[in-house]
Amino acid sequence: CLRALALFLLALYIFNTVQIARLDKALEGGTPVQPGHSESRCALSALARYYASASLVWLGVIAGKRKGSERTRGMIVLCFILLQCLSRDEPSGQQLTASRDISTFGGSYSPRPFGSERISFRLHDPDRVPIPDKFSGVVGYRCRDKADLPSPLSTRTVLNFTTTITSNVKIVFVGDSISEQFAQALDASLLGPGFESNRLARTYRNGRENENVHTCFSVSAPVRGGGVFAFWRIATLMSASTRRAEFKCQHQWTTWNEGQAKRLIEHQYTEPDSRSVQNQLNYTVHNFDCIVMRIPHGWLKLPEITRERIVEAIDLASSHLGAETVIIPTLQFNNNVLSQSDWKALARINHMLRGIARDPPKMGKVKRILIQEFGNFTSQVIYANAKSLGMIEELPDFSKKDWQLKDSDFLFKRLSAESFWAPSISMVCADKTFETTNDKGQTVDDCIRSKISRDGIHWCVEYLGPRYSASVACLLGCVYNTGEKSPGQKSLRQCEKACNDQFMSISPVDERWINEMRLYSRSIVDRSAPIPES
Numbered sequence: 001c002l003r004a005l006a007l008f009l010l011a012l013y014i015f016n017t018v019q020i021a022r023l024d025k026a027l028e029g030g031t032p033v034q035p036g037h038s039e040s041r042c043a044l045s046a047l048a049r050y051y052a053s054a055s056l057v058w059l060g061v062i063a064g065k066r067k068g069s070e071r072t073r074g075m076i077v078l079c080f081i082l083l084q085c086l087s088r089d090e091p092s093g094q095q096l097t098a099s100r101d102i103s104t105f106g107g108s109y110s111p112r113p114f115g116s117e118r119i120s121f122r123l124h125d126p127d128r129v130p131i132p133d134k135f136s137g138v139v140g141y142r143c144r145d146k147a148d149l150p151s152p153l154s155t156r157t158v159l160n161f162t163t164t165i166t167s168n169v170k171i172v173f174v175g176d177s178i179s180e181q182f183a184q185a186l187d188a189s190l191l192g193p194g195f196e197s198n199r200l201a202r203t204y205r206n207g208r209e210n211e212n213v214h215t216c217f218s219v220s221a222p223v224r225g226g227g228v229f230a231f232w233r234i235a236t237l238m239s240a241s242t243r244r245a246e247f248k249c250q251h252q253w254t255t256w257n258e259g260q261a262k263r264l265i266e267h268q269y270t271e272p273d274s275r276s277v278q279n280q281l282n283y284t285v286h287n288f289d290c291i292v293m294r295i296p297h298g299w300l301k302l303p304e305i306t307r308e309r310i311v312e313a314i315d316l317a318s319s320h321l322g323a324e325t326v327i328i329p330t331l332q333f334n335n336n337v338l339s340q341s342d343w344k345a346l347a348r349i350n351h352m353l354r355g356i357a358r359d360p361p362k363m364g365k366v367k368r369i370l371i372q373e374f375g376n377f378t379s380q381v382i383y384a385n386a387k388s389l390g391m392i393e394e395l396p397d398f399s400k401k402d403w404q405l406k407d408s409d410f411l412f413k414r415l416s417a418e419s420f421w422a423p424s425i426s427m428v429c430a431d432k433t434f435e436t437t438n439d440k441g442q443t444v445d446d447c448i449r450s451k452i453s454r455d456g457i458h459w460c461v462e463y464l465g466p467r468y469s470a471s472v473a474c475l476l477g478c479v480y481n482t483g484e485k486s487p488g489q490k491s492l493r494q495c496e497k498a499c500n501d502q503f504m505s506i507s508p509v510d511e512r513w514i515n516e517m518r519l520y521s522r523s524i525v526d527r528s529a530p531i532p533e534s
Helices: 002-026 039-065 070-087 177-190 258-265 307-321 340-358 374-388 461-480 489-503
Strands: 096-099 119-124 162-167 170-175 199-206 212-220 228-233 268-270 282-284 290-293 325-329 368-372 434-437 443-446 518-521
Touching (some): 096 489, 162 177, 162 461, 170 307, 177 212, 177 461, 212 258, 228 258, 258 307, 290 461, 307 340, 325 461, 340 368, 368 489, 374 461, 461 518
Parallel strands (some): 170 228, 170 290
Antiparallel strands (some): 096 518, 119 162, 119 518, 199 212, 212 228, 268 282
């Protein structure tokens, strides 16, 4: 009787595991982006594991009564193996999931702690959620009035959606004006209508009639989900040699001072959801969870960007800001890439960044470094635009290593109408060039400007920003959506790759995600890692 019951339970386990694959696709609550483990599958796997455990217990009872039965001992071994397989990590570590679930967390700005899912995001039609330019202060970077993107890029699922983020993570961007641009776009994705006053910034002005507003540092707290987001402008790599005793918020100030970091981590804020002033809770940032650190190529020449300087900058930033996670965007093509030699040198630096992330040197606070393939994303955008302009016939295979180095001479065809910064035609033009006469009476080439870049170095964040913001949220989910335990190194890299493949590229997103789904990523937990102390 007991043997029959054990066989029945084992058969029930097999039936459940067969159903898992079918239910993964059928259940409305989860649609995995990459092969992985949806929440519905997790629940069913737990049920299957329960049946296997029950089988093992009953077979143990049988074995105790009939010690001589070889068949019984064999079944015990089989059930033990099945139990181990069910409790082991899946080989596919990435988990980018779309869900129709709507939780109260999604609309709350309360900093109070909640469950294991600390950051998620949504994609929207621009007519529902506006493009992310409400904090953009530099008139010369704005692109709303420029010509439409070419059809491969302007489709709803490529560069024609917007992003909102719900985050309980404390994030800080460190970098130059390009980092500032994307920080302002991320701010827009985190602060909904009516919560703009949660952002405080120190700025300076320049340009005609002081029309341009530049941010030296800013902090938004709390953001949607209760987290913190900040920006710290440093137009160099942090080092002992670039530190100064004073700080000035002014144009072309390229040094740093720890007092700036102190102002960010000592920033205090209150809970906006409190019903009365008397019941409001006060919070202090204390430490950040993650730094997104852009290397300021342009302010720094390519030979100045060395492994030693990058490692020192990461270590100093994390020690002053308290972050254990660092995301480094790869460098991208711009006006400062003057030749094929520069282009190859930039590619070598990006390979170096990936090497640092995968095998980081021992540093004080940093536990993990992730790579955001920003250079790959912007190169794909430029190549797609070049094809629409007739500068290349076909797009290269984006999956090949160093694909952007082949047949790239068109990148160095410059727009002579811009005498100060002659940008690449493929980066700033929406149509073919035409001859015109400039103010000096010279014949130059000009064009109708695109919604990719205004000047050949800064980007049109109204259209590239939503993918950038989604990518940051996705990468952070790989780390912070695993509960109290740390993600395994292999699964973290798989999750990182899944996020980059989807959002740091021109690969279309799933049409169903826009307006319908809440998205989040999650790596598989490293079960051997200790639980961090609170």
